[in-house]
Amino acid sequence: MPVSAQGFDVAVIGGGLHGLTAALSLARTGRRVVILERNWIGRHASSATAAGVRTLGRDLAEVSISLESMEMWHRIASIVGDDCGFHAHGQFKVAEFDRHMPALQEREATMRKLGYRHEEMIDAAEMRRLIPSLSPHCVGALIARNDGAADPHRTIAAFRGACERAGVTIVEGCGVEAVERQGADWLLRCGARSFRAPAVVNAAGAWAARVAALFGEAIELGVRASMMMATERLAPFLAPVVSVVGRALSFKQSDQGTLVIGGGLQGAADIDRQRSTVNFVELAKGARASSDLFPIVQGVRIARCWTGIEAQTRDHLPVIGASPQTPGLFHSFGYSGHGFQLVPVLGEIMRDLVVDQKTARSIAAFAPARLMQGRHAA
Numbered sequence: 001m002p003v004s005a006q007g008f009d010v011a012v013i014g015g016g017l018h019g020l021t022a023a024l025s026l027a028r029t030g031r032r033v034v035i036l037e038r039n040w041i042g043r044h045a046s047s048a049t050a051a052g053v054r055t056l057g058r059d060l061a062e063v064s065i066s067l068e069s070m071e072m073w074h075r076i077a078s079i080v081g082d083d084c085g086f087h088a089h090g091q092f093k094v095a096e097f098d099r100h101m102p103a104l105q106e107r108e109a110t111m112r113k114l115g116y117r118h119e120e121m122i123d124a125a126e127m128r129r130l131i132p133s134l135s136p137h138c139v140g141a142l143i144a145r146n147d148g149a150a151d152p153h154r155t156i157a158a159f160r161g162a163c164e165r166a167g168v169t170i171v172e173g174c175g176v177e178a179v180e181r182q183g184a185d186w187l188l189r190c191g192a193r194s195f196r197a198p199a200v201v202n203a204a205g206a207w208a209a210r211v212a213a214l215f216g217e218a219i220e221l222g223v224r225a226s227m228m229m230a231t232e233r234l235a236p237f238l239a240p241v242v243s244v245v246g247r248a249l250s251f252k253q254s255d256q257g258t259l260v261i262g263g264g265l266q267g268a269a270d271i272d273r274q275r276s277t278v279n280f281v282e283l284a285k286g287a288r289a290s291s292d293l294f295p296i297v298q299g300v301r302i303a304r305c306w307t308g309i310e311a312q313t314r315d316h317l318p319v320i321g322a323s324p325q326t327p328g329l330f331h332s333f334g335y336s337g338h339g340f341q342l343v344p345v346l347g348e349i350m351r352d353l354v355v356d357q358k359t360a361r362s363i364a365a366f367a368p369a370r371l372m373q374g375r376h377a378a
């Protein structure tokens with residue numbers, strides 16, 4: 001027997017952090033919002049993430065929204081009711097050798113020319129003062145002092161809790177499988193259940209192109225499976241997050257003392273089965289880079305490693321905006337390995353787009369049209 005569809009003002013497909021932040025900001029305008037999540041909240045990239053909160057080294061197109069998001073991270077407890085384990089101990093991009101310095105110096109010069117002051121070169125002495133455990137062969141660094149890192153699981157719990165308090169309906173175990181137009185509404189079918197809303201936010205992560213295809217849209221989208229490892233607990237020796245020129249490394253010490261090591265080394269993703277696998281040969285490069293930079297970690301035991309599946313666009317910029325083809329469809333995906341930091345500001349942007357059909361934020365570079373096989377190229 002057909003079951004009547006539940007009606008909402010906005011349906012958000014995907015319960016990762018980008019679905020949660022969009023839902024939260026929309027619900028706070030009084031909209032009735034539902035999140036439809038195929039698995040459970042935070043199942044994929046949002047819980048696998050390294051949770052680095054980084055403005056350092058952003059693509060120039062992302063700098064303005066990234067800086068706004070950073071300002072929001074510094075008052076995140078006032079937004080979601082918990083500090084999400086966020087600490088602003090800075091992010092460092094280290095040059096190991098003199099030949100690595102020009103790239104960092106040029107980046108700083110470019111940023112200054114554009115009027116940005118948040119990326120700053122430091123010399124070897126200052127670097128050693130700030131990170132005494134760093135190997136003495138390193139020669140300098142580009143740093144962003146207000147950057148930091150958060151706890152991904154606390155962040156998910158905080159955004160989920162804030163959504164629930166704002167009245168968002170969260171439906172887990174509910175994968176959207178089919179879509180049809182019904183008057184001014186979209187009817188979203190998840191097995192025997194269905195939901196109706198005039199506005200839909202596509203925040204389906206690595207599966208967002210498949211969701212777009214349900215609406216008849218062809219969006220070019222790749223996938224990545226970034227790998228992470230965590231070690232046994234060590235006494236505190238490092239506060240900031242450290243990356244390095246020319247190697248895939250992001251290195252930090254958690255509040256619990258474990259080292260959390262990532263940086264974009266890739267495993268393998270199977271998006272049909274929603275599974276990803278670690279490539280241990282590749283992962284060993286991260287372990288080697290870690291002990292080269294921090295001799296103190298030689299011999300430390302790796303406790304676990306994992307991968308997370310995420311969408312990746314060809315220009316590594318996200319897909320943010322109203323669909324140019326489908327009325328009432330709004331995209332927020334393709335964060336290509338650096339979407340955690342952008343979570344707070346994306347709530348505001350998606351609220352602007354859905355409620356006002358426009359935003360004052362600079363998002364032209366993220367237009368969905370650029371990946372729509374040239375048919376709607378801007």
Ligand SMILES: Cc1cc2nc3c(=O)[nH]c(=O)nc-3n(C[C@H](O)[C@H](O)[C@H](O)COP(=O)(O)OP(=O)(O)OC[C@H]3O[C@@H](n4cnc5c(N)ncnc54)[C@H](O)[C@@H]3O)c2cc1C
Binds near residue numbers: 050177211336341
């Ligand atoms: C290992 C790793 C390390 C990272 N490190 C950093 C970092 O240090 N800093 C940083 O800024 N970013 C980092 N990122 C990136 C960041 O974590 C992601 O950009 C962000 O979490 C993406 O969130 P999302 O909500 O778009 O996607 P996801 O969290 O993947 O959520 C998408 C959700 O959509 C659901 N879904 C899919 N299809 C359907 C459907 N048909 N119906 C219903 N639901 C559906 C999925 O089940 C999933 O829960 C990292 C990512 C990984 C994987």
